[in-house]
Structure formats: structure tokens, C-alpha cells
Amino acid sequence: MGRLDRCYNIADLRDVARRRLPKGVFEYLDKGTEDQISLSGNRRRLDETKLLNRVLVDVSDVRLDANILGQSAAMPLVIAPTGIAGLTWHEGEFELAKAAAAAGVPFTLATGSNTPMEKVAQESGARAWFQLYMWREKELSYDLVRRAAGAGFEALVWTVDIGHGANREHNLRNGFATPYRFNARSAVDMLTHPEWLLTVMGRYMLGGGMPEHVNYPEQFRTSITQGGEKKGAPKTKAMRADKVSWEDVDRLRDIWPGKLIIKGIMRVDDAQRAVEHGADAIVVSNHGGRNMDSAPATIAVLPGIVAAVGDRTEVIVDSGVRRGSDIVKCLALGAKAVLTGRATLYGTAAGGQAGAEKALSILKNEMRRTMAYVGVQRPRDINNDIIWRGD
Numbered sequence: 001m002g003r004l005d006r007c008y009n010i011a012d013l014r015d016v017a018r019r020r021l022p023k024g025v026f027e028y029l030d031k032g033t034e035d036q037i038s039l040s041g042n043r044r045r046l047d048e049t050k051l052l053n054r055v056l057v058d059v060s061d062v063r064l065d066a067n068i069l070g071q072s073a074a075m076p077l078v079i080a081p082t083g084i085a086g087l088t089w090h091e092g093e094f095e096l097a098k099a100a101a102a103a104g105v106p107f108t109l110a111t112g113s114n115t116p117m118e119k120v121a122q123e124s125g126a127r128a129w130f131q132l133y134m135w136r137e138k139e140l141s142y143d144l145v146r147r148a149a150g151a152g153f154e155a156l157v158w159t160v161d162i163g164h165g166a167n168r169e170h171n172l173r174n175g176f177a178t179p180y181r182f183n184a185r186s187a188v189d190m191l192t193h194p195e196w197l198l199t200v201m202g203r204y205m206l207g208g209g210m211p212e213h214v215n216y217p218e219q220f221r222t223s224i225t226q227g228g229e230k231k232g233a234p235k236t237k238a239m240r241a242d243k244v245s246w247e248d249v250d251r252l253r254d255i256w257p258g259k260l261i262i263k264g265i266m267r268v269d270d271a272q273r274a275v276e277h278g279a280d281a282i283v284v285s286n287h288g289g290r291n292m293d294s295a296p297a298t299i300a301v302l303p304g305i306v307a308a309v310g311d312r313t314e315v316i317v318d319s320g321v322r323r324g325s326d327i328v329k330c331l332a333l334g335a336k337a338v339l340t341g342r343a344t345l346y347g348t349a350a351g352g353q354a355g356a357e358k359a360l361s362i363l364k365n366e367m368r369r370t371m372a373y374v375g376v377q378r379p380r381d382i383n384n385d386i387i388w389r390g391d
Contacts, residue, residue: 004351004358009366010322010343013359017349020196021088022189024176029084029345032289033166038297039289042320045297049329050388054375062371064364066379068337069155069259069281069314071127074104075364076331076379079356080288080318080341081131081157086114086211088349090203096348097124099356103364108157108339111144114211121151129155131263133162134241134248140217141241142255149257156256157283158249161264162240166291249277261316263339266301268308271315281314281336288319288341299333303384306334324366328374331382 007013018026032039066076079100085092093115100107106127109120121128130148134141145156175186190197204211210223253260262274263283274282284302286295298319306315317330318339330338340363347359371377374386 004355007350007358007362009362010346010359013343013346013350013355013362016351016355017088017346020193021349022186022193022196024171024174024186024189025084025087025196026349027170027174028168028176029082029088029342029349031168031170032293033168033291034293036289037293038286038291038295041295041297042286042289042299043322045299046320046322046326046329049299049333051325051328051332051370051374051386052388053373054386057375059372059375059377062368062377064367064371064379066337068106071154073106073127073337075327075367076335076337077327077360077363078106078129078316078337078339079108079344080339081108081110081113081159082341082345083110083112085110085345085348087200088345089352089355090200091115092345092348092352094120094124095353096344096356097126097128098353099344099347099360100127101125102353102357103360105360106154109153109215111215112213113215114213116214117148117153118151121148121153128153129157129261131157131159132252133159134244135217136241136243138241138248138251142251144215144217145252145256149255153258155259155261155280156252157261157263158252159263159287160244161266161285161287161291163291164242165240166287167293168290246273246277249274249279253278263318265305266295266298268304271305271309271313275309275313279313281316282309283339284315284317284335285339286319299330302330302333302335310334321363324363324368325370327363327367328370328382329387331379332384332386334384 003016064075066073085096089095093113097107097120101124106129108129108131110131111133130153175183212223259280261281262279264285265271265282271282284298284305286298298317302317314336316337317335321338321340322343327338344356344359347355376382
């Protein structure tokens with residue numbers, strides 16, 4: 001009996017991932033920022049949201065199929081961008097994308113991934129979305145956007161909630177910084193996880209060297225142990241723009257031919273402006289609790305945002321989804337779909353494509369069971385009358 005066969009929920013997959021990965025890699029994907037307040041708040045608010053079961057109704061034909069950005073999906077879920085995927089499994093992004101294709105849901109490739117975007121878009125079979133971070137030298141970002149369009153990506157997801165970066169103290173303690181620096185602690189960490197060392201780092205080294213940020217602009221396309229700019233490359237301003245505006249949305253709208261999604265919305269007025277500037281969808285997101293530790297839970301702000309713009313754009317939500325019942329709760333509060341990052345990443349870390357497929361299967365079965373309890377047979381029929389409001 002394989003280890004995936006002994007995984008009955010996402011928490012089980014997380015346990016396998018924790019044992020298999022070096023501590024630095026695991027905590028990078030698993031933890032949030034600072035005191036973990038936002039991270040724990042996402043889960044606490046989902047746990048506190050209760051559903052009312054409905055009885056004596058027909059639930060003989062529960063189906064999860066949904067429409068996301070005008071196309072059908074097997075369930076109202078999209079795999080979120082996770083830049084660490086390539087360190088949890090060899091070419092982990094490609095494994096995730098293949099799992100998404102097999103499950104019939106879209107996959108979002110992170111800017112900081114280690115697998116070429118062309119391979120993901122053209123060989124995985126998935127509905128491929130591309131996630132963008134804006135560089136200070138914005139023309140570099142526009143070149144990346146054009147490259148993604150040429151590769152055939154369906155949607156562009158601009159992540160806008162990055163500010164001045166995150167204060168992830170655990171990464172510093174674990175020696176897991178950018179660029180990655182080998183030291184006594186990290187060496188012991190890797191050597192005590194020989195399976196990961198051989199099957200992930202070993203395969204990268206046999207294939208030509210340390211994994212690189214292959215989708216970065218050319219001058220930044222260095223290995224994870226180098227960081228910064230290539231030696232001899234023309235000097236540019238630093239990466240990650242900290243001077244952006246809604247005019248940048250207009251510019252992306254002009255050059256991007258597909259669906260445009262703004263990720264990181266937590267305010268009603270920002271949601272309204274995103275719609276005014278042509279966003280096809282927004283993602284209500286606090287970055288999975290990984291950026292600002294004082295951020296509220298996403299499902300706490302979701303209903304207000306849906307009330308303001310839900311009839312004019314597709315509202316997607318992320319942060320904290322670990323159960324199929326969480327997806328039902330998000331839909332009941334007005335979301336059209338959810339993004340999930342850690343849940344499928346735990347699966348990838350546990351077993352590559354098979355592990356990611358296991359995670360998606362778990363969420364799908366849990367969602368179907370929850371829908372039957374609350375008395376609905378289609379995601380489109382889920383509404384807020386299933387939410388228990390208390391006394």
C-alpha cells in the first residue's frame with residue numbers, strides 16, 4: 001500500500017509533504033508571515049462558518065461542473081500560482097499542470113516557477129493561466145506578457161498585493177532566503193531528507209544544474225543560488241514594482257488578448273476600480289496569509305465585494321481552502337470559484353502528479369458530499385441560505 005493510499009484528506013498529504021521535504025522548503029510553502037495571524041485567521045473563519053443541511057430533497061444527481069471565465073470546468077476550482085512547486089518535486093509545476101488537466105480544472109503558472117511556460121502551456125494539456133509580478137522596469141513585464149500570449153495562455157493573473165515584500169522570519173531562520181545560500185543548517189536539512197535530495201535536486205543537477213527562474217526576464221534568469229542579475233548583463237532597476245497604478249491595468253488590458261484577472265483585492269473600492277478598468281475577474285485574496293499579517297480572512301470581506309461587483313465581473317476567492325466543504329462555503333458567500341494553492345502543493349510534494357490528483361480528488365469528493373447534505377445538485381444552485389447565521 002503506497003503512501004498516497006494512506007492519505008484520506010489534505011492534512012494527511014501535508015504530513016507526507018512535511019516528512020519528505022527539508023524543513024526550509026516545507027515551511028516556505030506551509031507558513032505565512034510574522035506571527036501567522038492572517039494565516040490562522042483564514043482557517044479560523046472558514047471553520048467558524050457553518051452550513052445548514054436540507055433534508056428530503058433529491059440529491060441523486062450531484063454534479064460539480066461549473067463555468068469559469070466562459071469555459072466549462074469539472075469543478076469550481078483553479079490551481080493557484082505557487083512558485084515553490086519546482087522545489088517540492090522535479091518540475092513540480094508541470095506535474096501540477098498535468099494533474100489539473102486530468103481533473104478538468106485550470107492551472108496557474110507562477111512567474112517564479114522553474115519550468116518553461118511554453119512547456120506548461122503546450123504540453124500539459126491544462127487550461128493554462130499565467131501569473132504576473134510587475135517589474136519596476138515595466139517593459140520587461142510587458143515582454144513577459146507577450147511571451148505568455150504567444151505560448152497560448154488563456155488568462156493573465158496580475159498579483160497586485162506585494163507591497164515591499166513579506167517579512168517571513170521563518171525563512172531567515174531556516175536559511176531559506178533568495179538567493180539560496182548553503183550553510184551548515186541547510187546542508188544538514190537536505191542530507192537528512194535523502195529522497196528529496198536525490199529525486200529533486202539530484203535530477204536538476206543531472207539535467208544541467210540548479211533550477212532556474214526560467215520565466216524571468218533574460219537578465220534575471222539565474223539559478224536559485226544566484227539571484228539578482230546575470231553576470232555581464234546590462235544593469236536594470238530592481239525587480240518588483242513598487243510604483244504602480246490603475247493605468248497599468250489599462251496597459252495590460254491593451255496588450256493582453258485573453259482574460260485579465262486582478263489578484264489581491266480586499267476592498268470594495270479596489271474591486272470597483274478593477275471592474276472599471278476592464279478586469280474580467282478579480283481574486284479576493286490575502287496571499288494565503290503570506291504577506292500582510294494584519295489582513296482579515298478573505299471570506300470575511302468576500303460578501304461585501306460580491307454585493308458591489310458580482311454582477312459585473314467574476315469574483316474568485318482564495319486563502320485557506322483545505323476541504324471540499326470550504327469550497328461550498330465560498331460559493332455560498334458569493335464566489336464563482338476558488339483558487340487553492342497549498343492543498344494541491346502538499347499533494348505534489350507527496351507524490352508529483354499522482355499526489356496532486358489525489359488532492360483534487362479528495363476536494364471533489366468532499367464537495368460532492370457537502371452539496372448533498374445542503375440539498376443542492378449543482379454549484380450554480382448554491383446560495384447563502386445554506387449559511388447558518390446563529391441565533
